[in-house]
Amino acid sequence: MVDQTSQFYAILTKVGAAKQANADALGIPWKITQMAVGDANPGGLDNPPLPMPDASWTSLLGEWRRAPLNQLKVDERDSAVIVAEQVIPAEIGGRWIREVGLYDADGDLVAVANCAPTYKPLLSQGSGRTQVVRMNLVVSSSSNVVLKIDPSVVLATREWVAEELARQDFKHSVLAATTAAITLSGLQTVDGVALAAGARVLVKNQAAAKDNGLYLVVAGGAWTRCPDADTSAKVTPGLLVLVERGTANGDSCWQLITDATITLGVTALAFEMAFGRSGVAAGTYRSVKVDTYGRVVAATNPTTLTGYGITDAYTKTQVEAMIAEASAMPVGFMAALPVNKIPPGWLEVDGSAKSIAAYPDLAAFLGGAFNNGTEPAGYFRLPESRGEFLRGWDHGRGIDAGRELGSWQKGSVHSFDIGPAVGSVADRSGATTATDARSGLGYDAGERADYTLAQTVSVAGSNVTGITDTSEIAWGATRPRNVAVMLCIKAWNAPINQGNIDIAALAVLAGQATEANLGTARIATQVQVNTGTDDATIVTPKKMRNGFSVLLEATGYIALPSWLGGWILQWVNGGSMSSIASGGSSAKTLTWPLAWPAGPLVPWVTCTGATSNEVGMVATTSGMTASSIVASVYNSTASAKSVQSVIAFCIGR
Structure with missing residues (x-):
């Protein structure tokens, strides 16, 4: 049916209407294959009248181009409307377009339409364009129309290209990508990038995952979804988008991993980084962690089996323990050597004191069994075997009862x-x-x-x-014939010197340090510091300062430690004295800041006048105790004088 009020319209020709009815009744497919355009001006008039489509037409009035269809589809909004489209390239034209016709596979004109007169220029005329001609044809049913075109002749329109590109998985890049949930409105900073209006953003961390997606920033208002991702058809599983900038996500690519059918605004959308920065610094690593895309997301350089996650192998500590236990000569084992050469890790059994730090394994094994009380702190003593025979321990047998391990026994009668x-x-x-x-x-x-x-x-x-x-x-005791040997004891728990431990050097360092030799020095006691005669120990700062104190005030003191003689220097500012008459004197008791432990030795006093040192004003001591001194001031001048301050000073112990 044609709207008679419309100036431009399309109708089926009689042939076309018959074929449509036949297709509906018998189910015979109906193939529309070509579109023709014409100028409706067979006589070459300068201003021909607008043609009015007539169902009786079998051809256009002034056809000048016929070509295969570029697109034939059912209208998305109305299934009774067939949309036919042809694209005329820029190099074809130089004629007017006033009428359009559709031809089927049999070459019959099945539909005609008129259109607003449009001039299609030639590119050679100085102005060329690609012209899209589209006809919307109403049919009783589109189910029997074969919607098929030849792909070899298809030319894409910009609108179609834009629409199809919007449906592709690879989207236009975004400026930044979120790292946390945000409010989808206004200007803000995302991943360190200050966003301006119109910037594209990948939103992927919203609490409601349905709100994730590609957005355009709107200043002062709610963000809108990007045109290439604003409908369900455009947001497809596997969608990819590049991120241009950002501290964490810059120069990366993100993929939509939601595989279900997507309804935008309803379906939860999840994004994962397909490639980009993983946060691992460039370098060589022994152990790495790889994500599902094969990217290194964590890297370390472990130095232990545990660091590599190996659980079916012995650790270094376990191997050392097994070797030590399996060794035929554990720590504490004694062996007789025929020459005066001590192997690494062994010591002569000579009753000497050794450093626990140098030989921790042997010290733990022997404990203090052979200590005699003269060992310095941090030392233990070896047993003595020089010139002695060894005898098996009785251990309850009763032949040599009462013996303790390691005890000495004189020869029997x-x-x-x-x-x-x-x-x-x-x-x-x-x-x-x-x-x-x-x-x-x-x-x-x-x-x-x-x-x-x-x-x-x-x-x-x-x-x-x-x-x-x-x-x-x-x-007396019988002595058989014998050969002298040197008995040694195993001191180290490793079967051999472990390389990074020089036992011989440790043995030297374990000895007492002197001015000439490196070694281990002991800390002096406070008594040794005070005595000041020991030259083999070290004095700590605390012990050096012990006994030293100072008060640097108008009345004060300096007390030296006992190892510097214990001397004390004290002074007292007694302040002013009342006016002293000519030839008279005045006395004042001054209290020492510290009581003298042994008494003062050399005290003296002095005084000053009200404005300057006064000639004839003499201060002397008239009394002295452990806690005070009496200062007397005599006025030998011809007039009364006042004393600004009287000061006492003393050295003692």
Whole structure:
């Protein structure tokens, strides 16, 4: 149906109406393929009349171009309207457009329309444009119209391009992206970027995720969504947008990861960074954390297995502990060495005191078992093995009962039989001497003198005729043949020197420090500081200052510490004295700031007149105690004088 009040309209021709009816009744597809334009001026008139479409037309009045359709679709607002469109390039034209016609696949004119006269210039005429000609055709039903065009002849209009670009996933870049929820109105600063009106912003952190998206900044009002992301059709899963500036998000790309069907303003929108800054500084790292896009988002340089997250391997501490436990020679093990060479990590068992800091493992093992009370603080003592045999601990067996581990035991008394003397002694004077069966036993005179020789001999006259009975002879401890060795004890818990610890150097440093040698120095006691004779300890600042005090006032003192003699210097400003008559005197008691511990030694006083030092005014001391002094002032002048101040000073201890 045509609105008769309209000046410009489109109608189906009789052929077109018949084909439409046939398509509706029989379901035969109806293909509209081409559009023709004409000037409705077959006679070449200067101002031809506007053509009025007629259903009986089989061709246009003045057709000058026919070409395939650029677009054929059903109107989005009305399904009974078919929209046909053709694009005329800039290089075609030089004619007027007053009439439009549609042709189907059979070459029949099926619809005609008139339009406002429009001149289509040629580019060669100095003014060219791409002309879009569109016809909206009302049909009884669009369901049987084949909406298909040849893509090889399609030319895009700007509006179509803009619309289609708006539907693409890659959007125009934004100036900044939010880092937290914001109020979507007015001018503000986002991610360190001051926004001006019209700036594009990616909003991605709103509490209500449905409000996320691309926005235009509006000064003094609510922000609006960007034209390329203001409808549901334009906001699609996978949407990408570049961020130009920003402290955290500058030079990054963000992707919409919401995969469901999107209804703008209803569906929650979630964005993730596809690429850009991760916050990790440039450098070489041993361990990194990678996100779902393969970006390094965290990086470290661990130095332990735990730092690498390795749980099925032993740590350095565990390995050292196992080696120490598995070693055939744990700390405290003693070994005999045939030469005077001490291996690294070992010490000679010589009863000396050693530093706990230098040998912590051995100190923990021995504790204070061999200390004798003379060890300096921070030291422990080794057992003594020089010149001694070693004996297994009885440990309840009962053979050597009462013994403690590490205890010393002197040699025991041994008893053994000696047979009769060989030969006989001619007389007691020793003219003839028998061979003593005790010879070669290895005892010395001191050991033999400790014991009693018990034997019975027969004496006939002056001659010894022989030993008639032999009893046991007690001698000192027996010493077998032996080889001297140096006994050493393992002092370090590592099987070898660990490289960064020089045990030999530690041993030197553990010794007492002197002016010539590095070592460990002890802290002096306060008594040693006060005595001032010790030259092997260090004095701390606190002990050096102990006893020193000062009061720097008009009445004050300086008290030196005892190690500087304990001297005290005190002074008292007694203030003024009343007028003293000529030839008279006046006395005033002044109190010392500190009571003298041992009494003052050298006191003196002085005075000043009211305006200047007065000649004839003499101050002397007339009394002195541990806490005060009496100052006397004598006036030898011919007139009365006043005293501005009288001052006492004293040195003592």
